[in-house]
Amino acid sequence: MKNITIIKGNIAYTKTLEKFEIHEDSFIVAKDGKIEGIYADIPSKYRSFEIEDYGDRIIIPGFVDLHVHAAQYMQSGIGMTRQLLEWLNDYTYNLERKFQDEEFAEMAYEAFADKLLSVGTLRSCIFASSSTKGTQILFEALRKKGLGAYVGKVNMDTNAPGFIIESTKNSIEGTKQLIEMYKGEGLVKPIITPRFAPTSTKGLLKELGDLAVKYGIPVQSHVNENREEMEWVREIFPDNKSYIDVYDSNSLFGQTPTVMAHAIYLEEEEIEYMREKGVFIAHCPDSNINVRSGIMPLRKYIDRGLKIGLGSDVAGGHKIGMNEAIVRAVQLSKILNIMDKSYRPVEFSEAFYIGTKGGGEFFGNTGSFEDGYSLDALVIEDEKAIAQNYSILDRLEKFIYTGDDRNICARYVEGVKIG
Amino acid sequence: MKNITIIKGNIAYTKTLEKFEIHEDSFIVAKDGKIEGIYADIPSKYRSFEIEDYGDRIIIPGFVDLHVHAAQYMQSGIGMTRQLLEWLNDYTYNLERKFQDEEFAEMAYEAFADKLLSVGTLRSCIFASSSTKGTQILFEALRKKGLGAYVGKVNMDTNAPGFIIESTKNSIEGTKQLIEMYKGEGLVKPIITPRFAPTSTKGLLKELGDLAVKYGIPVQSHVNENREEMEWVREIFPDNKSYIDVYDSNSLFGQTPTVMAHAIYLEEEEIEYMREKGVFIAHCPDSNINVRSGIMPLRKYIDRGLKIGLGSDVAGGHKIGMNEAIVRAVQLSKILNIMDKSYRPVEFSEAFYIGTKGGGEFFGNTGSFEDGYSLDALVIEDEKAIAQNYSILDRLEKFIYTGDDRNICARYVEGVKIG
Numbered sequence: 001m002k003n004i005t006i007i008k009g010n011i012a013y014t015k016t017l018e019k020f021e022i023h024e025d026s027f028i029v030a031k032d033g034k035i036e037g038i039y040a041d042i043p044s045k046y047r048s049f050e051i052e053d054y055g056d057r058i059i060i061p062g063f064v065d066l067h068v069h070a071a072q073y074m075q076s077g078i079g080m081t082r083q084l085l086e087w088l089n090d091y092t093y094n095l096e097r098k099f100q101d102e103e104f105a106e107m108a109y110e111a112f113a114d115k116l117l118s119v120g121t122l123r124s125c126i127f128a129s130s131s132t133k134g135t136q137i138l139f140e141a142l143r144k145k146g147l148g149a150y151v152g153k154v155n156m157d158t159n160a161p162g163f164i165i166e167s168t169k170n171s172i173e174g175t176k177q178l179i180e181m182y183k184g185e186g187l188v189k190p191i192i193t194p195r196f197a198p199t200s201t202k203g204l205l206k207e208l209g210d211l212a213v214k215y216g217i218p219v220q221s222h223v224n225e226n227r228e229e230m231e232w233v234r235e236i237f238p239d240n241k242s243y244i245d246v247y248d249s250n251s252l253f254g255q256t257p258t259v260m261a262h263a264i265y266l267e268e269e270e271i272e273y274m275r276e277k278g279v280f281i282a283h284c285p286d287s288n289i290n291v292r293s294g295i296m297p298l299r300k301y302i303d304r305g306l307k308i309g310l311g312s313d314v315a316g317g318h319k320i321g322m323n324e325a326i327v328r329a330v331q332l333s334k335i336l337n338i339m340d341k342s343y344r345p346v347e348f349s350e351a352f353y354i355g356t357k358g359g360g361e362f363f364g365n366t367g368s369f370e371d372g373y374s375l376d377a378l379v380i381e382d383e384k385a386i387a388q389n390y391s392i393l394d395r396l397e398k399f400i401y402t403g404d405d406r407n408i409c410a411r412y413v414e415g416v417k418i419g
Numbered sequence: 420m421k422n423i424t425i426i427k428g429n430i431a432y433t434k435t436l437e438k439f440e441i442h443e444d445s446f447i448v449a450k451d452g453k454i455e456g457i458y459a460d461i462p463s464k465y466r467s468f469e470i471e472d473y474g475d476r477i478i479i480p481g482f483v484d485l486h487v488h489a490a491q492y493m494q495s496g497i498g499m500t501r502q503l504l505e506w507l508n509d510y511t512y513n514l515e516r517k518f519q520d521e522e523f524a525e526m527a528y529e530a531f532a533d534k535l536l537s538v539g540t541l542r543s544c545i546f547a548s549s550s551t552k553g554t555q556i557l558f559e560a561l562r563k564k565g566l567g568a569y570v571g572k573v574n575m576d577t578n579a580p581g582f583i584i585e586s587t588k589n590s591i592e593g594t595k596q597l598i599e600m601y602k603g604e605g606l607v608k609p610i611i612t613p614r615f616a617p618t619s620t621k622g623l624l625k626e627l628g629d630l631a632v633k634y635g636i637p638v639q640s641h642v643n644e645n646r647e648e649m650e651w652v653r654e655i656f657p658d659n660k661s662y663i664d665v666y667d668s669n670s671l672f673g674q675t676p677t678v679m680a681h682a683i684y685l686e687e688e689e690i691e692y693m694r695e696k697g698v699f700i701a702h703c704p705d706s707n708i709n710v711r712s713g714i715m716p717l718r719k720y721i722d723r724g725l726k727i728g729l730g731s732d733v734a735g736g737h738k739i740g741m742n743e744a745i746v747r748a749v750q751l752s753k754i755l756n757i758m759d760k761s762y763r764p765v766e767f768s769e770a771f772y773i774g775t776k777g778g779g780e781f782f783g784n785t786g787s788f789e790d791g792y793s794l795d796a797l798v799i800e801d802e803k804a805i806a807q808n809y810s811i812l813d814r815l816e817k818f819i820y821t822g823d824d825r826n827i828c829a830r831y832v833e834g835v836k837i838g
Contacts, residue, residue, distance in 0.1 A: 074804065077820025078813045081749065081767050107804065245576065288834040289750045292757055292764070318746070327737070330500065331708045335754060338711055345711070348500050385526065394497045401496025401737040404823065 005375055005415035006046060009054035011038055013061050013369040014353040017302065021369070023391055027051070028059065030375035031214040033414030038373055050418075054379050055155040056387055057409065058396055058409075061367050062122030063322035067220070067261040067282035067311025070138055070151075071096045071129040073112040077318040084226070084291050090262045090321045092315070093164045096154075099134035106137055106225045113141040117419050118405040119321040120378040122412075123148040123363045125220050125259055125282065125311075127193055130166055131152045132174030136181070142188045146418035148363060148376070150251040152193025152220055153178055159236075165199070172207045179215050187413065192256075196222040197233050197246045209251030219360075220282075221247065224270075225262035226293040244270055254279045259362055261311055262287075263301075264294045271304050280307045280362050283354065285328035287316035295332050298346055309359020310351075310393035348397055376409035379410035424449040424794055424834035425465060428473035429811045432480050432788040433772040436721065440788070441811055442833035446470065447478065448675055452833030456790055464760075471836075472799050475806055476828065477815055480786050481541030481795035482741035483778035486639070486680040486701035486730025489557055489570075490515045490548040492531040496737040503645070503710050511734070512583045515573075518553035525556055532560040536838050537824040538740040539797040541831075542567040542782045544639050544678055544730075545702070546612055549573045549585055551593030555600070561607045565837035567782060567795070571612025571639055573598055576623045578655075581607055584618070591626045598634050606832065611675075615641040616652050616665045628670030636779075637676040639701075640666065643689075644681040645712040663689055673698045680730055681706075681721075683713040690723050699726045699781050702773065704747035706735035714751050717765055728778020729770075742819045745774040767816055798829035 011023040029036045029046055037043075042051065072092055080092045082370075099105045113220065116124060126142075126149055128135035135153040142149050155171045166174070179190045192212045194200045212219050224230055231274055233243045240246045247253040247260075254277030261282040266274070274281070283296050301308055310325040311317070317325070326348075333345040360367020366374045380399050387395060399407050411419045430442040448465055456462075461470065463633045491511055498510045518524045535543060545561075545568055547554035554572040561568050574590045575583065585593070598609045611631045613619045619627075631638050642662055643649055652662045659665045666672040672679075673696030680701040685693070693700070702715050720727055729744040730736070738743070745767075752764040779786020785793045799818050806814060818826050830838040 068609075075817075077817040077822075078809060080816060080820060081764070111802075111804065188698070289753050289757075292753050294757055295754070320821075331705075332709050334708050335714070338708075338713055339758065345500070383530075385530065389493070390497060397499060398494075398496040401499060402739075403496075 003032045003277065003415065004046065004049045005033070005412070006042070006051045007054060007377065007412070008051055008061060009057045009059040009379060011059045012392060012396050013370060014349055014357055015370055017350045017353045019349050020393055022267040024392060026374065028369060028377070033374055033416065035369055035371055035373050035375050038369060054402055054410070058380040058392060058399070060378050060380060060396065061356040061360065061369060062378055062411065062413065063120050063355055064309055064363070064367055065121045065124040065312050065322055066259050066280065066309035066359040066362060067284055068124055068314050068320070069127045070109060070112045071099050071127070072109055072315035073320065074213055076315040076320065080290050080318065087291070089392065093161050094130040097163050099129040102133060102137065105131070105134040107259065109138045113145045115320055116147055117145050117411065118408070120405070120408045120411060121322055121361060122376045123151045123366055125191060127152055127154050127220070130156055130164055130171070132177060133364040135178060139182055139188050143186060146187070146413055146416060148187040148413055150189050150191035150218060152191040154193050154195050155204055155208055156195045156199035158201050159199045168201060168204045168207065171204060172211070175208070175211060178209065179217060183215060183217070190217055192219045192252070194221050194235070194252065197243060198229070198236055205246065205252060209255070212256045213251050216256055219252050220259045221252065221261070223247070223260040223263050224265045226237050227265070230265065242270065244273065253277060257362060259309070261295065261313065262296065264288065264296045271301070271306065275305055278307060280309055282311035283308055283329060284311040284313035284317055285321060285325060285332045287313035288332065290318065291316050291393040295336060297336065298329060298333050299336070299344055302346065302350065305359070307361065308354050309362060312354040320357050321404060323403060325352045326400050329354065346391045348417070352400065375412055375415040377412040378408050380407055381409045382407060421749060422451045422834065423465065423468045424831070425468055425470045426462070426473060426478060426796065426831070427470055428476045428478040428798060430478045430788060431811060431815050433768055433776055434787055434789055436769045438768050439812055443811060447788060447794065447796070452793055452835065454788055454790055454792045454794050457788060464547060466634050473829070477799040477811060479797050479799060479815065480775040480779065480788060481621060481797055481830065481832065482539050482774055483728055483786055484540045484543040484731050484741055484754045485678050485699065485728035485778040485781060486703055487543055487733050487739070488546045489528060489531045490518050490546070491734035492534065492739065493527055495734040495739065499709055499737065500739070504709070515548040516582050518548040518550045520705070521552060521556065521650055522789060522819040524550070526552040528557045528560040528599040532564045532566065534739055535566055536564050536830065537827070539824070539827045539830060540739070540741055541795045542779060542785055544569045544610060546573050546639070546715060549583055549590070551574055551596060554597060558601055558607050562605060564782050564833060565606070565832055567606040567832055569608050569610035569637060569639070571610040573612050573614050574623060574627055575614045576617035577620050580617045587620060587623045587626065589767055591630070594627070598630065599635060602634060604638070609636055611636050611638045612673070613640050613671065616662060617648070617655055624665065628674070631675045632670050635675055638671045639678045639679070640671065642666070642679040643684045646684070649684065661689065663692065672696060672733065676729070680732065681715065683707065683715045690720070690725065694724055697726060699728055701730035701731035702727055702748060703730040703736055704744060704751045705738060705749065706732035709737065710735050714755060716755065717752050718755070718763055719747060721765065721769065725772050726777070726780065729774040740823060741774050742822060745770045745819050748773065771814065771819065794834040796831040797827050799824060799826055800828045
């Protein structure tokens, strides 16, 4: 047997939304990066392998960020009281433009990849910028760290400043080029990424959908984020029956694995359609508030069986650590409960689930410690006084609510220690 | 001239709610801890004094936390999906009880004081526990760090577990003892602290009010936090016309400087009465959500001219850094705006103001860099790539939204560098 990883500690994860599975002082064994089992005592056949013993520390699945703009990372927390369009024009587009400069892209994406690693986001769905070369630099930065990700060159050929859009032809060619380069077996893979419907011509959407289907490449974009945006989409695409239909009619909505950010406002039939097509929602709670889009009804979507993960949505969201997104998801659901007592707030286990296994499913079997899942793990170290006085679940909750990268002392992706 | 402090950098503060005062690359001069002026060039009479030059870093007023439970710090972020009473009984009271043990109190309060210092909370209004000796240990821990604070032994003689309440006599005697010890000139001073009306007998409230008036000692407590609590107060004190009146009729509401936490639900005449009496509100946004109390209408209270500061309310709030409270105050006001477009969200400058000068006024002239104010300052260091690409105000916003104690490289209280 080769490539056996064994780590030991207090193991905590969510197999279901309802509760944590806790294995105190136990061993996780993985073979070629896939989990074989969790054991209270190490089985004899594994006794000859090296064991990384994390003592009283807590081992949890790595965090998954289903929606993050790498090219906006530098401006996270800036311009937060601007309105969306003013924020895009005064800050975001100008920043994204800089990624045409390779030196800038290398500096900024290196910082971004470092940060993802430090905060324990081991898998993510990432928007780069419209620069093909810049996007390639991001692929390389993430690969070097050993992180798992889907990375998309941002496609936009209309309705944005000239310095940030491309011709339809260049946008498609750059995308195809990156697909050819990275469609192999690595942990960092391409994803088709129309910014959102309004910055795409019909022609661009059609060709992107064709690429997705031809290569079997997943898709990410934004949908139904705010009322003004939805109205704009209706104006631009009068022949489509809905925002969703703009994507769907172009093979960009579940024809290949698809994740849509926000989806704050969904009609009943849209909820049902997303469920049928297995399209993931990236719930981005901080961004929901910061840009005043509205509050996505998480409890309702959970109850309706939608596939949901969490997104930091940096830089609409300001915090890149997914523990913060877990907390804010609970907080927003509590606010909906304050407004309407019949709305049941989400539990800590539910928010943790969507921040790990919920989003992790977009990458296959990741985000949990069940047999056959990828061993993507974080080792959490807390203060002695806390560890001595509280249960493992209390300690984990405290880390999620108050901890940061300093509490993460080891990170594993597919059984390999990467930091 | 003695005791001159001169620090140099990019100076930012809020004299008014509406906007930041920015002095790039300037000098703050303080004499005996009070600010003499801000200068672009150093006046000749100060040329012989030492200048601490912080280069391109940003210098802001220290943060002020108007409501924090030191004895609950250890459990911040734990039990966050519990209901209030369950949380008190399962976690909080059991933890507070431990502060009767001097060794435990020393360990826990040392960690608390360390944390306050690290996150730049230079002034705070603190609830300790009901233990007199434990509270004395907290006074000493804060004094050693050079922090400014009002510290209250928590008075409670009814309606809580026997192991945490005291007899009225012991509660008063312990309070008097601490007042006698600490009423002098130090930076850490006593404050009268009935936990809240329901855990106080009428006799206790009356004697506490008498102590406050006799010694000229300020007062802190909780008021109108949630509907159930308000109903409970009505039941326990049927002779008082309101929750506020329970305090007011016992000289605990503005007879000496008073700060009340929460005040989420205020009738029109109560707003007016608080304004008249100059009673401060400690707005605790994270706690508002975490324990599902409701959302305090910050914009409305600002417009009505109430005195408002921010509180972390650790451990109802989970984050002790006041930058987080500033962000959440903006976010909650945006949520009220999402619900009702006529509600104007608070601006970044307004939230920063209440987190510095707004609360700072409870301590006299602190929380701003105007002439005559105490030089309570934090020096903020950000990444070179941010400093090179953004304005001072953008950089400050980024620190508030995404930064932590690692970005604070120096701390001054009354002109003395304490960390």
